Amino acid sequence: MGKYETVIGLEIHVALLTKSKFLCTCSTEFGAPPNSHCCPICLGLPGSLPIVNEKAVEYGVRAGLALNCQINSYSKFDRKNYFYPDLPKAYQITQEAFPLCGPGYVDYYYNGELTRTKINRIHLEEEAGKLVHSGESIVHSEYSLVDYNRAGIPLIEIVTAPDISHPEQARVFLEQLRLILDYVGVSDCKMEEGSLRCDANISLRPVGSQTMGTKVEIKNLNSFRALERALEYEVRRQEAVLKQQGQIGQETRTWDERSGKTFSMRSKADAPDYRYFPEPDLPPLELKKAWIEDIKDSLPELPLERLHRLMEQYGLSHYEASFFVNYPDFNEMLEETAAIFPNVKMITNWLMGDYSRLAREQGHISPKMMAGLLEIVDQEIISNNQGKDVLEEMFATGKAALTIVDEQGLRMVSDEDALQRVIGEVLAENESLVERFISGETRLFGFFIGQVMRKTQGKANPEVVNELLKTALNSRRI
Amino acid sequence: MRKLAQLLQQGEVSSTEIVQNYLDRIAQEEGRINAFITVDKEGALAEAAASDARRKQGEPLSPWDGIPIAVKDNICTLGVRTTCGSRMLENYVPPFDAAVVTLLKRAGLPILGKTNLDEFAMGSSTEYSAFKAVRNPHDESRVPGGSSGGSAAAVAVGEAPWALGTDTGGSIRQPAAFCGVVGLKPTYGRVSRYGLVALAPSLDQIGPIARNVGDAAVLFSLIAGPDSRDATSSSQASFRLQLEDEPFPKGLKIGVPEEYFGEGLSSEVRQAVENALSQLEALGAVLVPISLETNVYAIDTYLTIAAAEASSSLARYDGVRYGMRVEAHDTNTMFEKTRGRGFGSEVKRRIMLGTYVLSASHYEAYYEQAQRVRTLINQEVQRAFEEVDLVITPTTPTTAFRIGEKRNSLEMYLSDLYTAMANLTGIPALSMPCGLDSQGLPIGLQIMGSHFQENVVFQVAYWLENALKGGSLSNG
Incomplete structure (x- = not known):
């Protein structure tokens, strides 16, 4: 415990998954040839005018509802003015004074405890283009090119309250946020493709203090790990400055992944004046209550609800339920398989075990096929271990479990007379080892089991063999 | 224009002949007027030929098919450079037509060229064109007004039968007044701004400039209408009016705001406007003295x-x-x-x-304060229109001033003294000639209506125009 506590707030930009751009009808497709998805509007040609894509508003409202935000029936657009080659109009259309969504919150588990982080606001805005430098960076380049395909893609900016106390918590919160937005289908939230971006504000203050310390903004956080690492670094840096009675300067710093440090970009005095004012080309957004209600009704089950339900409905542990919450495709598999084959404990073990590796490599098999496999394992037609081989075969061939079992003659032998004969053979063939077992080398039990399995090509029911062998050896002991 | 349309319809004259006629006129007058930045001779003649072909097939696009027009050079034209009177866009060729240009083309109007303006429409004299200053056809030592000085001068001198201008604080009406032509700043949202190079989007409107009220109304009907590409365009934008069929609306209340007749107004302009007002009274209008005190803050x-x-x-x-x-x-x-x-x-x-x-x-202290004052002006204008149907004022305090006379920007800004209010409030306002001063310079009268009441504005302007021509005062 140091004598300082950390205060963190996040500003998160999320690209919305609409088919067309925010203010024109160009496609939002990722990875198209440079400047192939452009028009007079997203290029900011003289005389062009913006038109708001209703779908982007709907997605913004969806996100707001999923984050428990107040949806403002009246919101407005503003111009944020600054010069940069990737900004076609030299202003960004955004919402400053009247955002789309007001206060909300996200509840999530952090360190095993249900934790709440408040959201201050969410607003809509347009994305800028992308600079492509001829050299490694803008200062090392002879020239730079601009790709405006990205210009005008709709974004939401989510601003949290300064509610977060640890770097790790910031990461956990952001992961939960990503999951929620993925659930409601408004964004693919890929940090590596830039569809989810996060800036962090962080300050330190003496434990128990009510006033905020001077905050520093950190940019260039390109992964969840980078967010946590940069904040950890910044906590250490600020703590060191404060312990030496130094002053934290209000500034913007950039995270450098390679050195694992943050570096000063600009001080508060150099902060640009964006000269916000109401966008005269767009009327205010006035949303009807019924429209908002319709969107609310169309929201799917959200991650936290699902977590609690999985634990309650299926008796899953928090750990197991979290797995299925984090991987909705596995959850679908779980629930659809459970509808056919009710032993959820068994499904869970299988899905979180070998199945998960195979499904990640090759995609899921049908719940019906999965249930078919689990049924024959459950009915002891094949053993658990045989089941794993059959599962591999199912992925490889697409055949049903029972078909594979029959084709390969894998049905388990549970017939006691037959197994009794094999056990007799094994014990007879290993007389000296039987002696050693009787005189106390009990670990040889496994060897005898192995021999029985070998003689039956692995088809013997292990439980039955276990019982019979125990009886046979015990009888020899007397 | 009705006559020209009739001749075209009867085959007495071809569009090619008309267009060639105007091109000849341009060739003859441009040396002294400088109304055009670009003359699209080939484009206009090609459109005229196409129009003639349509007429021959008996498939004209509209009654006005083949009658050419000039377009202010801050309105985008596909393939024809659009400079905004600026070095910045000297060689800029738009890849699309403005919504109004599409409408003109759909009605079959060949575009003669792009008219001169103050750079990016900032100015009241067209002296701030980066290329050349326009001269007033009535006196070449004087300005035509601005920023649509090129369009107004071209129409006044007969280089074009009509033209499009744009108006942010008076840029159609003031040059119309100075050049002795009719110009309308429509209700905000009535004409699509798509393709109009923005000066101030909350104030800008495109409007017609013509030789008489009837032509202005026809041109307005061609360009008015809702447009999904302009989010500020109104769904009730369309306009149809047969002026000749409408009698003078007797008992119509015309507000005369005292603030527009105070200090700074030349006595000759005052006399001409007062004379016009008494003509309207004679036609059956009721003059109501009103007050628009907030106009002092309008500029x-x-x-x-x-x-x-x-x-x-x-x-x-x-x-x-x-x-x-x-x-x-x-x-x-x-x-x-x-x-x-x-x-x-x-x-x-x-x-x-x-x-x-x-x-x-x-x-x-400035922007927000201005928005608050704008709200006050809006409220006052709204109250005024609860009392009266129209408001009539002079368009400008004086007639056309001399080129180079206004060296000081502030002096220049005062040219918009009577016109800026209509832009701040979004109401329609028309300027029409109402006489000449002692030097033979045209005097403009401004008729302002309530939102979307262009029909009343045009109706009264039409009867006033008749009356001032010495036409019959009686009507059915």
């Missing part, structure tokens, strides 16, 4: 808002994508040099003013 409010919006709207001219670029070793220097060389001094002045009033430490 300051207009300048603040227009400059703020312009500083942002013109920020895109940075040399990156189109227009002029002055090369430099880094982008910021390129921005600075490009904008330093591309813009003229009046444009720079307004950009600086706009940047200042929007800056964090001055926003509240």
Whole structure:
């Protein structure tokens, strides 16, 4: 415990998954040839005018509802003015004074405890283009090119309250946020493709203090790990400055992944004046209550609800339920398989075990096929271990479990007379080892089991063999 | 124009002949007037030939098919350069037509060319064109007004039968008054701004300039209408009116605001407007003295808002994508040099003013204050129109001033004294000639109506025009 506590707030930009751009009808497709998805509007040609894509508003409202935000029936657009080659109009259309969504919150588990982080606001805005430098960076380049395909893609900016106390918590919160937005289908939230971006504000203050310390903004956080690492670094840096009675300067710093440090970009005095004012080309957004209600009704089950339900409905542990919450495709598999084959404990073990590796490599098999496999394992037609081989075969061939079992003659032998004969053979063939077992080398039990399995090509029911062998050896002991 | 349309329909004259006639007139007059930045001779003749072919097939696009028009050079025309009177866009060729240009083409109107204007429509004399100053056809030593000075002068001198102008604070009406033609600033939202190069988007409107009220009404009916590409366009934008069929609306209440007849108004302009008012009274109108006290703030409010919006709207001219670029070793220097060389001094002045009033430490005192005053002006105008049907004022305090006479920007800004209010409130306002001063210069009268009441404005303008021509005062 140091004598300082950390205060963190996040500003998160999320690209919305609409088919067309925010203010024109160009496609939002990722990875198209440079400047192939452009028009007079997203290029900011003289005389062009913006038109708001209703779908982007709907997605913004969806996100707001999923984050428990107040949806403002009246919101407005503003111009944020600054010069940069990737900004076609030299202003960004955004919402400053009247955002789309007001206060909300996200509840999530952090360190095993249900934790709440408040959201201050969410607003809509347009994305800028992308600079492509001829050299490694803008200062090392002879020239730079601009790709405006990205210009005008709709974004939401989510601003949290300064509610977060640890770097790790910031990461956990952001992961939960990503999951929620993925659930409601408004964004693919890929940090590596830039569809989810996060800036962090962080300050330190003496434990128990009510006033905020001077905050520093950190940019260039390109992964969840980078967010946590940069904040950890910044906590250490600020703590060191404060312990030496130094002053934290209000500034913007950039995270450098390679050195694992943050570096000063600009001080508060150099902060640009964006000269916000109401966008005269767009009327205010006035949303009807019924429209908002319709969107609310169309929201799917959200991650936290699902977590609690999985634990309650299926008796899953928090750990197991979290797995299925984090991987909705596995959850679908779980629930659809459970509808056919009710032993959820068994499904869970299988899905979180070998199945998960195979499904990640090759995609899921049908719940019906999965249930078919689990049924024959459950009915002891094949053993658990045989089941794993059959599962591999199912992925490889697409055949049903029972078909594979029959084709390969894998049905388990549970017939006691037959197994009794094999056990007799094994014990007879290993007389000296039987002696050693009787005189106390009990670990040889496994060897005898192995021999029985070998003689039956692995088809013997292990439980039955276990019982019979125990009886046979015990009888020899007397 | 009705006559011309009739002759075309009867095959007495071809569009090619008409267009050639105007092109000849342009060739003859341009040396002294400078109304055009670009004359699209080939384009206009090709359109005329196409029009003649349609007529021959008996499939004209409209009664006006084949009658040419001139378009102000801040309205985008596909494939024809659109300069905005600026070095910045000297060679800029738009890849699309403005919504109004599409409508003109759909009605079959060949475009003669693009008319001269104050750079980016900032000015009241067309002296701030980066290329050449327009001269007033009534007296070449005088300005035609501005910023649509090219369009007004072209119509006045007969280089075009009619033209499109744009009006942000008076830029159609003031030049119409100075050149002795009719010009309308429509209700905000009535004509699509798609393809109009923005000066101040909350104030800009495109409107008709013509030789008489009837022609202005026809041209207005061609360009008015809702447009899904302009979010500020109104769904009730369409306009149809058969002026000749409408009797004078007897008992109509015309508000005469005392503030528009005070200090600074030339006595000759006052006399002409008062004479017109008594003609209207004789036609059966009721004159109501009213007060529009907030008009005294209109110019300051207009300048603040227009400059703020312009500083942002013109920020895109940075040399990156189109227009002029002055090369430099880094982008910021390129921005600075490009904008330093591309813009003229009046444009720079307004950009600086706009940047200042929007800056964090001055926003509240200027921009926000201006918006509050704009609300007050709106409320007062709304109250006025609860009392009266129309408001009539002079369009300008004086007739056309001399080229170079107004050296001071502030003096120039006062040209919009009577016109800016209509832009701030979005109401329609028309300027029409109502006489000549002792030097033979045209005097303009302004008729303002309530939102979307262009029909009443035109109706009264039409009867007044008749009366002033000495036409019959009686009507059915």
